Amino acid sequence: LYKGTFNYKKNKISWNNYVDLAYGLIQQGKQDLTKSDDRWEVGTKAGYQINKKWDINGFATLRSQFDEGFDPDNLDLKISDLMAPGYLLVGAGANFKHQDWLNINLSPATGKFTFVMNDSLANQEVIDSDGFGTGKGKYGNDAGSKTRTELGAYAMISIKKEVFENMTLTTQADFFTDYLHNFGAIDVNWNLTLLMKVNKYVSATVTTNLIYDEDIAIVLERNNAGEPVHIGPAVQFKETIGVGLTYTY
Numbered sequence: 001l002y003k004g005t006f007n008y009k010k011n012k013i014s015w016n017n018y019v020d021l022a023y024g025l026i027q028q029g030k031q032d033l034t035k036s037d038d039r040w041e042v043g044t045k046a047g048y049q050i051n052k053k054w055d056i057n058g059f060a061t062l063r064s065q066f067d068e069g070f071d072p073d074n075l076d077l078k079i080s081d082l083m084a085p086g087y088l089l090v091g092a093g094a095n096f097k098h099q100d101w102l103n104i105n106l107s108p109a110t111g112k113f114t115f116v117m118n119d120s121l122a123n124q125e126v127i128d129s130d131g132f133g134t135g136k137g138k139y140g141n142d143a144g145s146k147t148r149t150e151l152g153a154y155a156m157i158s159i160k161k162e163v164f165e166n167m168t169l170t171t172q173a174d175f176f177t178d179y180l181h182n183f184g185a186i187d188v189n190w191n192l193t194l195l196m197k198v199n200k201y202v203s204a205t206v207t208t209n210l211i212y213d214e215d216i217a218i219v220l221e222r223n224n225a226g227e228p229v230h231i232g233p234a235v236q237f238k239e240t241i242g243v244g245l246t247y248t249y
Helices: none
Strands: 002-010 013-026 034-049 054-064 069-071 074-080 086-098 102-115 146-162 167-178 187-196 202-212 218-222 227-234 234-243
Touching: 034 234, 069 202, 086 146, 102 167, 167 227
Parallel strands: none
Antiparallel strands: 002 013, 013 034, 034 054, 054 086, 069 074, 086 102, 102 146, 146 167, 167 187, 187 202, 202 234, 218 227
């Protein structure tokens, strides 16, 4: 797990950057080695300060995973890979800042680009409960297409605060809705990390990730033969707990 911020400010001009990386493996008993965590996200924002609390800015974020992933019910079925999916958000908006711990960025004009850069995943077609093809891929792309473009409204809430002595809460929640397709259906990407400092070098972390996207096709129900009979969007939630070394610079 790595989180880093790299910021620059001069007069009313600011340039803020962040990197969020996580990768982990786990083996339980005689089961195969599997991923316990796999994600990366980078972001940049250039702003011009209007007053003490507000600035106008342009921003971009890119997120995906490092490694291929497989369906837990069918380990021969690949469901993800590097930049499959990958998500790029590019927009312009206004940022509200309260002290040093709360930021709210609002953008009425944001482009969301979904990438499925693995041929086998891009060509997968979602089949409905009647066994007919929907023409759509697993990540909202047209089957056979590696990209999807959306235009909508975006909001990001970011908090970093020491809630107790040696305990820091860091959380970021992104919300996006497409103007042109099913406006009002909100995509959510929410990450939360609770860092508990044991001493100068040792720390414990609790990390949660929540994703909801109406365009992601998830098997919600299978029949006795293991075949999917109900496919649709659903909340994806993951929690990890770890102990590691801390280095601050």
